[in-house]
Amino acid sequence: xxxxxxxxxxxxxxxxxxxxxxxxxxxxxxxxxxxxxxxxxxxxxxxxxxxxxxxxxxxxxxxxxxxxxxxxxxxxxxxxxxxxxxxxxxxxxxxxxxxxxxxxxxxxxxxxxxxxxxxxxxxxxxxxxxxxxxxxxxxxxxxxxxxxxxxxxxxxxxxxxxxxxxxxxxxxxxxxxxxxxxxxxxxxxxxxxxxxxxxxxxxxxxxxxxxxxxxxxxxxxxxxxxxxxxxxxxxxxxxxxxxxxxxxxxxxxxxxxxxxxxxxxxxxxxxxxxxxxxxxxxxxxxxxxxxxxxxxxxxxxxxx
Numbered sequence: 001x002x003x004x005x006x007x008x009x010x011x012x013x014x015x016x017x018x019x020x021x022x023x024x025x026x027x028x029x030x031x032x033x034x035x036x037x038x039x040x041x042x043x044x045x046x047x048x049x050x051x052x053x054x055x056x057x058x059x060x061x062x063x064x065x066x067x068x069x070x071x072x073x074x075x076x077x078x079x080x081x082x083x084x085x086x087x088x089x090x091x092x093x094x095x096x097x098x099x100x101x102x103x104x105x106x107x108x109x110x111x112x113x114x115x116x117x118x119x120x121x122x123x124x125x126x127x128x129x130x131x132x133x134x135x136x137x138x139x140x141x142x143x144x145x146x147x148x149x150x151x152x153x154x155x156x157x158x159x160x161x162x163x164x165x166x167x168x169x170x171x172x173x174x175x176x177x178x179x180x181x182x183x184x185x186x187x188x189x190x191x192x193x194x195x196x197x198x199x200x201x202x203x204x205x206x207x208x209x210x211x212x213x214x215x216x217x218x219x220x221x222x223x224x225x226x227x228x229x230x231x232x233x234x235x236x237x238x239x240x241x242x243x244x245x246x247x248x249x250x251x252x253x254x255x256x257x258x259x260x261x262x263x264x265x266x267x268x269x270x271x272x273x274x275x276x277x278x279x280x281x282x283x284x285x286x287x288x289x290x291x292x293x294x295x296x297x298x299x300x301x302x303x304x
Contacts, residue, residue, distance in 0.1 A: 007034040010050055011077060020073060020298075023080060024064035025125065027219040028268050030073025030301060032059075037084045041098075041153075041160075041186045044079060048155050048184070051077045058155075059297060060184050062130035063102060065222055070268045070298035082127055085186065090115070094148075095190045099129030103136065111204055116195030117146045122204045123211050125222060129185040133177045134293075135170040139207055144170035148189040155182045173226055173293055216253040218261035224275060225258055225290040233290060234258040237278055240285045247274040269300070 004016045014036040020029035038044040051058045057076035061067070064082065085098035088109055095115065097106050106128060107121035123138035124131060131143045132150045149164045169176035177183050225233040237243070237257035245252045248270035253259040260274055279290050 004033070006054070007056075007077070010054065010056075011036050011047060014077070020061075020064075020069045020078070023061060023082075024067060024069055024221075025219060026068060026221045026266075026271065027262050027264075028071075028266055028271060029069030030071045030268075030298060032074045032078040033076055035078045035080060037080050039084060041085060044081075044085070044184070044186070045153055045160070047077065047079060048153070049158065052155060058182075060129075061297075062099070062127040062133075063125060065126045066130060066134060066293065067295045067297055068221060068268055068271055070296065071301040072299040074298040081129055085129075087187075093192045093194060095192060096187055097128045097190070098187050099127060099132075099185045101128045102126070103128065103131050107204055108201075110190075110192060111195075111200035112197055114195055114197040114200070115192040116200055117192040118190065119200055119203045119207060122207050128188050132168065132185045132188050133175055134173050135175055136173075139210075142170075144168075146190045146192060148191050150188040151186045152177070153184045153186055154180075155184075160186060216255040216259050216261050218253070218263065220253065220259040220261045221294045223258050223293050224260050224278075226293045228288050228290060231288070232258075236282055236286060236288055236290065240278075240282045242278055242281055245274070245277065247271075247277065250274045252278065268296075268298075272296075 011034055014034040016034055017031045018035040019031050021027050036047055048058050059074050059078045061078055061080045062082055081100035085100035087098045088101055089096045090113055093115060095110055103121040103124040103126055107118050110118045120139045120141035124136045135143050147165050149162050151160050152163050153160050228236060234257045242252045243257050244254045249263045249266035250270040251261050253261045282288050282290050
């Protein structure tokens with residue numbers, strides 16, 4: 001445990017004891033000992049190196065969409081990229097975007113320049129870094145189809161390595177980064193094709209309308225479970241009779257059963273209990289094993 005004084009001395013621009021529910025789509029999460037929003041990749045690397053040399057654990061947070069932060073919060077240093085690394089460079093049909101760029105923003109930017117291939121990203125509320133980490137996809141397309149490389153910072157060697165698509169181990173909602181929790185995506189490059197910006201924007205609008213139609217208007221982490229073989233998690237959870245099931249302030253949405261919504265003041269403990277209940281019920285009633293898509297970070301609160 002590192003006290004606030006040490007953390008403040010090492011990271012003077014970080015917010016101390018900052019409630020992380022403010023930074024997650026689920027509006028759930030205990031406090032970060034220190035929360036840093038670096039203004040550049042260099043500042044991020046410097047912070048990680050400094051934390052390492054003092055034995056302070058580091059957690060990287062993107063857009064906060066696909067995560068459940070436990071009620072006890074996160075110890076050490078939490079680095080948030082969503083407001084920080086947000087540069088986008090376009091050169092012909094090649095696009096390089098920083099890890100903190102929101103995927104829907106990237107979809108709009110590229111479509112506006114008449115570049116096709118990232119329209120699906122409008123349906124993914126996370127960041128570029130998170131999308132590489134998850135091989136995020138929507139509407140039948142995935143990140144790996146357009147991704148060329150990602151610059152990844154490897155703290156154990158202190159180097160930034162440009163990993164080509166083939167070396168990122170991209171599969172359904174997964175990448176090599178799952179096995180290397182310390183590695184951090186700094187930026188990613190995409191290869192797109194020329195298109196008509198009016199048509200591309202219309203397509204994005206259509207995707208967005210589809211998404212608004214099928215998603216509940218309450219805080220959630222997006223998709224709670226991954227697709228089971230040859231099926232859809234929402235259909236399976238609904239078939240098990242779970243729509244509208246509640247634990248505390250968390251509910252299996254009556255609009256879309258793979259969204260677990262927070263009615264306000266919900267806790268991670270409630271969310272985990274509802275996830276477990278859904279998983280057990282689906283297994284018992286339908287014989288299907290569901291695997292979570294959401295990433296769990298932090299530690300539970302101490303028993304009172």
